[in-house]
């Protein structure tokens with residue numbers, strides 16, 4: 338029997354995937370069906386009897402496709418969401434077909450070896466310590482949780498408190514100092530970890546933590562301390578001054594964590610590496626592969642300088658597990674069972690090489706610079722940030738006009754930036770995160786904004 342005849346549902350899925358991918362550059366961004374419409378098509382009472390796999394796949398495709406947002410479009414700039422490199426996507430299909438549980442090295446050596454190779458390449462590409470511990474998690478939020486759990490346990494251990502046996506009730510208060518413009522996932526993680534609200538340190542006009550303010554905050558208190566710095570502000574793309582932060586933090590025996598969900602990758606290109614000066618001096622780092630590296634969802638990466646600290650927080654010794662000499666993957670992340678999400682990371686890095694990776698990151702920054710130049714030349718548009726990396730934030734006159742322009746852009750559907758508030762203003766934020774965003778996409782984007790601005794100005798003539 339022909340292999341295609343044997344598994345017709347796979348053929349159906351492949352054809353649907355190919356059709357979807359073929360429309361990437363031409364399709365409008367928004368979903369055309371609502372959640373209610375899709376739910377109507379896939380919901381209803383739980384069927385008493387099942388249907389053949391190929392029929393299920395075909396029904397799924399027909400129901401869901403109209404409800405998909407074209408996140409993989411070169412004209413998509415919403416939130417911070419990357420596209421998918423071809424090798425990363427293809428290997429992600431294999432991860433599902435192979436169906437390996439990537440938690441134990443000796444049980445599933447194939448995928449664990451690939452993840453280990455990917456981890457070493459990431460450390461090398463980002464200029465981080467070669468012996469650091471690396472864990473593959475769902476995203477930067479969980480990478481922040483993983484790193485900060487290790488940080489919490491380590492700073493408590495340094496004052497004689499064993500979190501693993503003594504818990505958090507009655508523990509010395511752990512101070513967590515963060516920049517005023519840290520990503521909200523840090524605050525969320527504080528809640529997961531029982532650390533309470535972080536203490537915000539003032540940031541400058543680009544959202545960079547101010548070192549003198551950090552010293553002031555540090556000297557105003559005492560006790561076990563973690564400092565969260567940021568590589569890549571979601572509005573400005575700015576990087577905190579890591580050299581100063583690391584020196585100040587370590588003089589105060591504090592742990593430094595860097596949330597570089599999309600910014601850590603600037604270290605991979607000589608053109609932008611200056612932004613990350615001092616980055617390797619931290620104690621832990623978060624990044625995402627599903628943003629700048631352009632792997633499909635989902636993959637975040639938690640990196641901790643001291644692999645023993647990571648294992649102390651996440652190590653497991655149940656009798657039924659196989660144990661390796663070197664920590665097993667499940668000992669570096671909160672999950673025990675998980676998909677081999679590091680495999681597409683390996684494939685992305687293998688298809689790029691060091692030069693291709695630098696080119697990818699440079700390309701995103703070039704497209705952002707091109708956007709900023711084009712948008713800034715439109716009458717009435719203000720580019721609000723210094724465009725140093727992949728983020729461009731604009732306003733069009735007052736808040737109401739900016740909001741009308743955004744509404745028009747979303748209604749037209751050709752491009753997709755994000756609505757946001759920054760520095761007390763309504764803004765439109767562009768995050769260039771897709772390897773496919775080329776000059777043609779930039780030109781089309783600038784033209785779309787020019788159309789929306791003109792229409793908004795006619796709708797709301799200047800006062």
Ligand SMILES: Cc1ncc(COP(=O)(O)O)c(C=O)c1O
Nearest residue numbers: 417476477478520522596598625
């Ligand atoms: C700086 C930063 N940290 C954390 C996150 C959360 O990432 P994820 O959605 O992958 O959990 C983001 C998302 O945009 C981010 O920009």
